[in-house]
Amino acid sequence: MKATGLRHRKGQLPNPPDSTDVEARRTFLKLGAAAMLTPLLLNGRRAGADDDPEPPVFPPSPPTTPWQEELPTAITPLPALAALTPAPTVAPNIAGGEAGRAPHQRYDELISALGVAPLLYELKAKEQPDWVFNPAYPPQPIWGYEGTTPGATSPGPTIFARYGRPILCRIRNQLPQNHVGFGTPEISTHLHNLHTPSESDGFPGDFYSANKAGPTLTAPGEFKDHFYPNIYAGYDQLQNHIGDPNEALGTLWYHDHTMDFTAPNLVRGLFGFYFIFDPLDPGNERDPIPGALRLPSHPYDYPLSFADKRFDANGILFYDQFNPDGVLGDKVVVNGKIEPVLKVAARKYRFRLLNVGPSRFYGLSLVTPSNVRQTFTYIANDGNLLPAPLLNQTLVSFSVAERADIVVDFSRYPIGTELYLINRLRQDSTRGPDGTGIGSNGPRILKFIVDRFPPVQDLSQVPAALRPLPPLSLAEIAAARVRRWDFDHDRGVWVINDRLFNVQSARAQIPQGAAEVWVLINDDDGWQHPIHIHFEEGRILSKTREGRNVAVPLHERGRKDVFLLGEDETLRVFIRFRDFLGKYVMHCHNLIHEDHAMMVRFDIVAQSGNPGPGGGGSSGSG
Incomplete structure (x- = not known):
């Protein structure tokens, strides 16, 4: 009605x-x-x-060569910095080059209540001129985020955060201001879905560059400081200086949210992961504190992003930002690569799955080379641990921006075993999946190779109860x-x-x-x-x-x-x-x-x- x-x-x-x-x-x-x-x-x-x-109807992307690109066997979390120059301020430092945001809400109060200074991070939105999606396509420019290591990547650096430890993240806009083609060289970075003050939420009208300010900012700027308090929702309600632990998140992601240009800027590559831990989910599978879940932890806690993209006849990334129906990608890019390989140890892994979009939905299954479906454990949806794990799953489905954490136990397989992630969800347009829905099979988008034993015993677990x-x-x-x-x-x-x-x-x-x-x-x-x-x-x-x-x-x-x-x-x-x-x-x-x-x-x-x-x-x- x-x-x-x-x-x-x-x-x-x-x-x-x-x-x-x-x-x-x-x-x-x-x-x-x-x-x-x-x-x-x-x-x-x-x-x-x-x-x-x-x-x-857009022409199909040219053929690619599968299983040529290797993903790193472990991610490297972004390290915090000793200082930022100029030093952060509660009010915007417009004279120092900051965009005209509103003052940070409750900054002094929260820093005092938490009893610790914020960790300092910096991300730079930049163009990377020679990205390789697949050896069948030429090196080409993308947009991504650069951390402390030179060169922008897509996904950008992963931030490991912790509840009770605030973060001040400076995000610089160093995109080419003379840019032509799809997308726009202004940014507004949204950390999806941290409990964040509005001036740090990446509001679509808060976009900025050195020479342009969005309609909800007062001045352009080269950078904008984002205050991430890392408190649970319910801080005021519970009066306990940190909020309600049952409101904790785990798997978040940051991405551009510029008004009218979110899709093309994300297609160009402007996103990354943000993991946040707490005493229940501490990111340490050997945590001796009673009550810690001891889920698989770094380097066996691994993000996997899925983005649908389309390429022109020359293998160059293509997007029609003017078409009201958008463009459904026919190539699935996993952590920036088409049909990559991830070599894993014979032990349990926590995979944090993210649908970057812009428009494709996924129904993923893990299969053997003969397409026999394998089981895994589903532990979190949209970054939130479920009350109890869903055991013996063979399919995980998620739409754009949804996340799903799963645990796969590779210790069940001999060294040398090859497995594949396949997408069984049928979709021919940006409207959503076809009426036929889940198929019995689907294209292979990621290959796993169990190639080694872990150097130490796997003590991780998936307990019967997770987060209430x-x-x-x-x-x-x-x-x-x-x-x-x-x-x-x-x-x-x-x-x-x-x-x-x-x-x-x-x-x-x-x-x-x-x-x-x-x-x-x-x-x-x-x-x-x-x-x-x-x-x-x-x-x-x-x-x-x-x-x-x-x-x-x-x-x-x-x-x-x-x-x-x-x-x-x-x-x-x-x-x-x-x-x-x-x-x-x-x-x-x-x-x-x-x-x-x-x-x-x-x-x-x-x-x-x-x-x-x-x-x-x-x-x-x-």
């Missing part, structure tokens, strides 16, 4: 953004989209599955305000409650500390939407499909920050908004939908009569 009183009249376009259309919608996606979008806007039809214009869920109060749910959000595709544009994204205006103002039920609705046939809500995780209360209640899958019963909204589905999600103020967004993480305005701003505001716990966030215009 549609939300009432919200649909615009047929033949009348959804509301445009204000503020002179935000630089004429970034000079209409850098000049060139107007001719393509205008017919879609004027065709006067509601674009459902049966009446959409057929998307353009925070309790839900039926009375609190019943008393919570309900908001309805309808995700729709209307006459060639992507809308929420029939409106385009307006970066300057909040569509909801939520009192700090409030709990709400958000009803996410997709009653438009033919499209699936992975909905990401920034700032806090939510719990799915119910799911209906075509008006009938359906069971919530086991892996979706924990805390989530991406909610896959399938065709003709409605989700009821319970979510809290605690500890910080300011501007955040909810959007579809099928990135072409996000860039074509399927996004909404919401602001967390101080409760009436309460000035809130510090400044730094804008309250928006409502």
Whole structure:
């Protein structure tokens, strides 16, 4: 059922953004989209599955040579720095080259309460001129992040963080400002989905370069400092100086979130991993403290990213940022490589799986060379440990921006064994997986070779209980305000409650500390939407499909920050908004939908009569 009183009249376009259309919608996606979008806007039809214009057909990528590129057998965490120059400041150091952000919220209070100075990190967004995806393709430029080792990589350096130890991360923009082609050389880096003050959340309008400032910044800059307190949600509620440990995350990722250009900038490579540990999940499988889970740990705690990309006839990365349907990649790039090999020891590994997008979904199975499916243990979804592991799994499915942690025990296999990750999920367009869904087989995208015994005994484990869920109060749910959000595709544009994204205006103002039920609705046939809500995780209360209640899958019963909204589905999600103020967004993480305005701003505001716990966030215009 549609939300009432919200649909615009047929033949009348959804509301445009204000503020002179935000630089004429970034000079209409850098000049060139107007001719393509205008017919879609004027065709006067509601674009459902049966009446959409057929998307353009892109030529297939040239063939590649499998199993030639090797991934490193272990990642190297980014080391902290002794100092940053110029030194970080609570207010933006505009004179020193920093972009005009809001002041860091609650900085002095939190540093004092945690009793420790922040660790200092620096990332540089840069172009890498000679990246090799596969030996069949020529070296070519990508965008990535550089840490302390020269050269940008995609994924960028992995940060190991810890709850209770804050981080100040400086992110410099050193992308080529004379860039031509898809993407834009401004950045706004979102750490998905840390409990972060709004000025450090990577808000889409906070993009910057040395000569350009987004509409929600006050000045351009060469860099922007991000304050990551690394506290659990519920800090104010529990008054225990760190928050609720049951709200902990584990697998996060940072990525560019520049308004209108998230998809092309991510296709170019601007993302990386951020692991965060705590006493329950300490990142040490030999931790002697009682209660520690002792899951497989570094160097056997390994991130794996999956990105769909398409290449032109010359093997050069291609993306059409003007096409409202986007571009479905036909090559799966795993940690920056096409069909790579990962050599593993004969022991347990924790793999942190991430769907980078922009549009492909995955249904992954581990198989032998003769396609016999192998079992693994599913322990976390969307970066959150499940209450209990899901044992003897043979398939893990996830949409764009979802994460899944699995444990694979390679000690079951003789040295020399070869195994493959295959993608069994069938998908021919950016709308989502085909109606036929999971196939019996699929293309091989990653090869494992068990090539050695571990140097020390494997003491890691997967216990029967992982992280408890925070309790839900039926009375609190019943008393919570309900908001309805309808995700729709209307006459060639992507809308929420029939409106385009307006970066300057909040569509909801939520009192700090409030709990709400958000009803996410997709009653438009033919499209699936992975909905990401920034700032806090939510719990799915119910799911209906075509008006009938359906069971919530086991892996979706924990805390989530991406909610896959399938065709003709409605989700009821319970979510809290605690500890910080300011501007955040909810959007579809099928990135072409996000860039074509399927996004909404919401602001967390101080409760009436309460000035809130510090400044730094804008309250928006409502």
